[in-house]
Amino acid sequence: MNYIKIYNGTIITPHRTIKNGCIIIGDGKILEVTDKNRQVAGALEINAQGKYIAPGFIDMHVHGGGGHDFMDNTLDAFLGIAKAHASYGTTALMPTTLSCEKQDLLDTLALYDEADGLNDVGAQFIGLHIEGPYFSMTQKGAQDPRYIRNPDPKEYKEILSASSSIKRWSAAPELPGALAFGEYLMSKNILPAIAHTDAIYEEVLEAYEKGFTHATHFYSCMSGVSRRNAYRYAGVIESAYLIDAMTVEIIADGVHLPPSLLKLVYKIKGPDRIALITDAMRASGMPEGDSILGSLKDGIKVLVENGVAKLPDRSAFAGSVATANSLVRNMVNLADIPLQDAVRMISETPASILKIQDKKGSLIKGKDADIVIFDNQINIDTTIVKGNVVYKAKDLSSIFYS
Structure with missing residues (x-):
């Protein structure tokens, strides 16, 4: 031994x-x-x-880093991202896709299985996270609107049959067919997560009962309190607070959520219901300037300045350039949270959410x-x-x- x-x-x-x-x-x-x-x-x-x-840091939502994006669909990209994030304390990560053409997604799935067997230089892959394309257009954020659409059973069943490595899928639960989609994911032991959504409380509650128990990049691209015909409705943000058992993930870079909101999320949800994520894109760990969100082939141009990635017109954030260790540091220094709790939120809690706590997280x-x-x-x-x-x-x- x-x-x-x-x-x-x-x-x-x-x-x-x-x-x-x-x-x-x-x-x-x-x-x-x-x-x-x-x-x-x-x-x-x-x-x-x-x-x-x-315990090693577990990043359950990461698109890229070190100049690569998983949707570049190359072995160099997969292995380069794993190696880059390992240098910031990440020992396990969940490669995450973006809204795209179905064939591009199928290519990513195939490459994941190949890269997983070769990955001995960086953070371990722990399954795929598909983010999109079943989103609300009004909450698209930096997702490419060319590919956003409603859930299509024929399409998602084909995708799910192509790989057993899919462990999580983020979608807007208010879309037509989304609840049936969530139930189908649950039947395959895949975590449905709420994301890029305009849902109200009643829709979120029903979705939670269908398996949507986790909120993707909490606060980002999701509804808060809104008024419709003079009446106020609680949105996804309030719903995640009201539903005690719902878990959330936060991009604790101090920009997507300022210190006041980091403190609020911690105060209400607690360290056992919060996962820290980077949501990192290819510019994580790279010099600031022009970059691309998504694949080099047809991704979206973004600008990285002052420690954050934005669309060129600065109308929205475009993923993040955070690293795992910076998330822990920010929770301690900006949100005044005990180090032990900050570490738990990037180790034990994500392991529990992903149901791998028997092997990882502590x-x-x-x-x-x-x-x-x-x-x-x-x-x-x-x-x-x-x-x-x-x-x-x-x-x-x-x-x-x-």
């Missing part, structure tokens, strides 16, 4: 922090989490040098050895995916063999 020992750090567990803690890894699994400095013959030893040792014996080491400013030192060191900051002095 190949052993790794991580020691001399503060371990963040679901229930407590362990100062001067030690984690023993064997063949990609966590064997022990302890406050004792265990001696393991032949182990690769990693001295955390007083830094935090936390530093517990028997789970995958997905681990990240970072300092007080959430700068990443080491990223470990299933027991493999996939990223190490330039200073290698802390790693040695015993």
Whole structure:
């Protein structure tokens, strides 16, 4: 068995922090989490040098990074994104599509399965998230209006039959046929999520009962309180607050949601119902300037300035350029949230939402050895995916063999 020992750090567990803690890894699994400095013959030893040792970050909504987009439909793009995000502490991510031609989507599905088998250099793929094309045109945001349409059973059944890797699909539940679509997804053990929607409370409640239990990029491209013929109606935002068990995901870059709203979401939903996501596009981790949202072939031109991606006319955001570690940092520094809760929202909570908590999301014996080491400013030192060191900051002095 190949052993790794991580020691001399503060371990963040679901229930407590362990100062001067030690984690023993064997063949990609966590064997022990302890406050004792265990001696393991032949182990690769990693001295955390007083830094935090936390469960790896799980990003359940990411389009790209490092100059690539998953819809470029190349192996280089898939593997490049996985590697780029691993350098920011992401150990598992969910490749996400955009509204597009059906054939482009089918090509992405086929490439996912190929790339998944070759991905040993970065964050692990944990299933596909299809975002669109079944959206409200009035809440399209940066989604390409050429491809937005209502749910078509013939189309979505063909797509779902093409791949067993689809684990989540975001759609507007008020559209004709959307509830039947949600029920069909549930029958395939796929999570229906509410997104790009103008639904009112009564529609959201019915959709929740049909399986739409999660809200995609909460607040972004979704309805709030509206007036129709003088009467006020609660929108999706209020619905997610009213339905206690509904989970939400937030782009905690400090721009999509300012600090006041980050605090409000946390206050009402709590860390067990909130997942932090990057919603990152290809410009994440890249210099600012012109970029493209979606595929290089026919994606939408965007402008990245002041740490955010926008449509060229600056009328809407166009995904984000956030990284996982920056989300944790912002929740702590901008929203005054305890570090342990911020980490939970990007590890344990997304694992629970995606029903992979038996393997990932916390530093517990028997789970995958997905681990990240970072300092007080959430700068990443080491990223470990299933027991493999996939990223190490330039200073290698802390790693040695015993």
